[in-house]
Amino acid sequence: QQQVKQSPQSLIVQKGGISIINCAYENTAFDYFPWYQQFPGKGPALLIAIRPDVSEKKEGRFTISFNKSAKQFSLHIMDSQPGDSATYFCAASTRGSSNTGKLIFGQGTTLQVKP
Amino acid sequence: GAGVSQSPSNKVTEKGKDVELRCDPISGHTALYWYRQSLGQGLEFLIYFQGNSAPDKSGLPSDRFSAERTGGSVSTLTIQRTQQEDSAVYLCASSIRDGGSYEQYFGPGTRLTVT
Numbered sequence: 001q002q003q004v005k006q007s008p009q010s011l012i013v014q015k016g017g018i019s020i021i022n023c024a025y026e027n028t029a030f031d032y033f034p035w036y037q038q039f040p041g042k043g044p045a046l047l048i049a050i051r052p053d054v055s056e057k058k059e060g061r062f063t064i065s066f067n068k069s070a071k072q073f074s075l076h077i078m079d080s081q082p083g084d085s086a087t088y089f090c091a092a093s094t095r096g097s098s099n100t101g102k103l104i105f106g107q108g109t110t111l112q113v114k115p
Numbered sequence: 116g117a118g119v120s121q122s123p124s125n126k127v128t129e130k131g132k133d134v135e136l137r138c139d140p141i142s143g144h145t146a147l148y149w150y151r152q153s154l155g156q157g158l159e160f161l162i163y164f165q166g167n168s169a170p171d172k173s174g175l176p177s178d179r180f181s182a183e184r185t186g187g188s189v190s191t192l193t194i195q196r197t198q199q200e201d202s203a204v205y206l207c208a209s210s211i212r213d214g215g216s217y218e219q220y221f222g223p224g225t226r227l228t229v230t
C-alpha cells in the first residue's frame with residue numbers, strides 16, 4: 001500500500017513535443033505529491049508539487065494533473081526541450097506534524113528529448 | 116543561499132570496513148532525511164530527524180546502519196561492516212517542516228562503492 005507506481009520507464013520525445021509521465025498510488029493517506037528532476041551525478045531537484053485539493057497545477061512548461069478518485073497523477077512537459085532530458089521521479093507523502101513526511105518514490109522515468 | 120551539502124562525494128571502501136557519510140542541511144531547516152538510491156531498489160527512505168524528537172529509523176535496512184544528528188544541524192550516517200549490497204548513492208534532504216511547508220531539498224549525494 002506504500003507503493004507509488006510510475007510509467008513509462010523510459011520516454012523519447014521530439015523537441016517541441018509533449019512529455020507525459022504517469023503515477024498511481026494506493027495509500028489514501030498520501031496528501032502531498034511532488035515531482036523531482038534528476039540529472040546524472042546530481043541529487044533530485046524539486047520541480048513542482050500538488051496537494052489533493054486541486055486537480056491541476058501549472059508552473060511554466062510543467063503541469064501536474066491530479067485525479068483523486070482514480071488515485072493517479074501525471075506530469076506534463078509542454079514544448080519539451082533537449083535540456084529537459086533527465087530522469088523524473090514522482091513521489092508521495094503524508095503531511096502533518098504527527099507524520100514524518102518521508103517521500104515514497106516511483107521507480108523513475110528516463111526522458112530523452114531529441115533535437 | 117547554500118543548499119544541502121554532502122561529503123565525501125565519492126567513497127570506495129573494502130567489504131567489512133566502516134564508513135561515515137556527512138550531511139549539512141540548509142540553514143534553518145529543522146527536518147533532515149536520508150535516502151538511498153540504488154539500481155535495484157530505486158529511491159528509498161532510510162531515516163528522519165526532526166528537531167529534538169526521536170528519529171524515525173524505520174527505513175534502515177539492518178542494524179549495521181545508524182545515524183545521528185548533532186546540534187540539530189549536521190548529520191552523519193554510519194555503515195558498519197560494509198557489504199557489497201550497500202553500494203549505492205546516499206542522499207540527504209532537508210525541509211523546513213513549519214507553516215505547512217513540506218518541500219524537501221536534496222544534496223548531491225555520496226556515491227558509495229564497496230569492493
